[in-house]
Amino acid sequence: MWPFSLIRSSFSRDVLSLTLGTIVAQALLVLAIPLLTRLYSPEDFGVYASFGAITFSFAGIVCWCYELAIVLPERDEDAISILWAAILIALGMSTFTLGLVAVFRGAITKYLEIPEPTLLWFIPVTVLASGIYQALNYWSTRKKRFKSLAVSRISRSVASVGTQAGVGALMAGGTFFLILGRVIGQVVASIVLSAQVYRKDGRLMWHGVNRGEVRRQAIRYKNFPVYSMPLTFMNTFSRELPKLLFVLCFSNYVLGLYALCSEVLVMPMVWLGSSIAQVFFPRANEEQRGGNLSKLTERIFGKLFVFAFVPMLLFMVSAPDIFSVLFGEEWRVAGNYAQWLAPCFFFQFISSPLAQIFYVFEKQKTLLLWNTLFLFSRALAIAVGASIRQPVVSIILFAAVGVVAYILLASLIFRLTGSRLRNCRREVWDILGGLPIVGGLIMARRVWGGNSLVGSAMFCGCVLLFAAVLAARICVRRIGFLQKVEA
Helix, strand or coil, X not given: CCHHHHCCCHHHHHHHHHHHHHHHHHHHHHHHHHHHXXXXXXXXXXXXXXXXXXXXXXXXXXXXXXXXXXXXXXXXXXXXXXXXXXXXXXXXXXXXXXXXXXXXXXXXXXXXXXXXXXXXXXXXXXXXXXXXXXXXXHHHHHCCCHHXXXXXXXXXXXXXXXXXXHHHHHCCCCHHHHHHHHHHHHHHHHHHHHXXXXXXXXXXXXXXXXXXXXXHHHHHCCHHHHXXXXXXXXXXXXXXXXXXXXXXXXXXXXXXXXXXXXXXXXXXXXXXXXHHHHHHHHHHHHHHHHCCHHHHHHHHHHHHHHHHHHHHHHHHHHHHHHHHHHHXXXXXXXXXXXXXXXXXXXXXXXXXXXXXXXXXXXXXXXXXXXXXXXXHHHHHHHHHHHHCCCHHHHHHHHXXXXXXXXXXXXXXXXXXXXXXHHHCCHHHHHHHHCHHHHHHHHHHHHHHHCCCHHHHHHHHHHHHHHHHHHHHHHHHCCCCCCCCCXX
């Protein structure tokens, strides 16, 4: 029997469809990293991260956030008008970035230490492909075609990894092939998703819309570019800001170490969290009308907490040894960064997917204020470390600011929905009750294991045993990660 049929909740089936595709796509990227770290140097990863920071900053607002409005109208005809508005704006934004590259190519190359100026011409291509993908992404979400999204994400990973690892190995590495892999992956994902949407909705896309209706719907949902676009840019830029500041204040070598840490820790959580957020958004809109949003929020928060706790614990204690074994000894410093950043990523993972609630309540102004304060706090944290030329100080302060900011975000979400922490899943309290045991494991590792690889392996084994016991208790209560959320 197809396993999705065993899950009674439509919300759980949707999350599982998209999450499985996301996990497979992300697993391909993560599994390729040990090979990529042996084909490319930290400096190559640094340039790659700089390119990604620029493209992601533009890609986040390439549609002026109109893609978020695609799921809201009751009529598909209105939604398709918003879809076209988003695509046309993306075309204009990619043209704008083309002009910026033409004018500022020399300055960008100099300050970001990019060895090949021709690489910057990939930016408009990536921005356009990202815009088309985002618009079609939310259209597929509206139509609940999560399997199509999963296929497109897997296609992106296969194309990206195939170029970076396959061509890179044949040509002895080089920054060019790292960036080329990112571009090809995004273009392939856009083509795959476009083909699937056209096959099912091509008639509606070409015959169900007119210019006047596109303009009318763009005006109807003008709050998205007015309020959502600035806060989206703030959120994206605050995530990419460390990369730009690391290369400006330190070097591509330091940025490459941070970039690897981000790829290993941040991206899997961001991708999984975005899958949950994408399904949570329309469901939260429905639950708000029915008065059950607080219960849904509490359930999802508890599940996210349980899912992320053990990985955070592993990286907090053993990240340097894990990084040195998987990626090579020259990447051990990236593991040191991961130790400090793990709590920040943990709170980001359990809070960010629920931030869609601000859109449900049309509280974009509140989220914009939070993102603005977060952006400047992160910049200040990194600047302090840069003033004394200590990257680790920047990382520590950056992580501390993130923990405080995401706890504040979770508090705002709970207050807005009327949720209460004590109503969250019992597993949260199981984990908190097991913290003394975890503390004992950490002390035992320090006493008997030191910083050796054997000590790290012993600690990881004990933590995994703790996780297995916790999972057994959850199964006994017949509570699964994606089950028991009522449709």
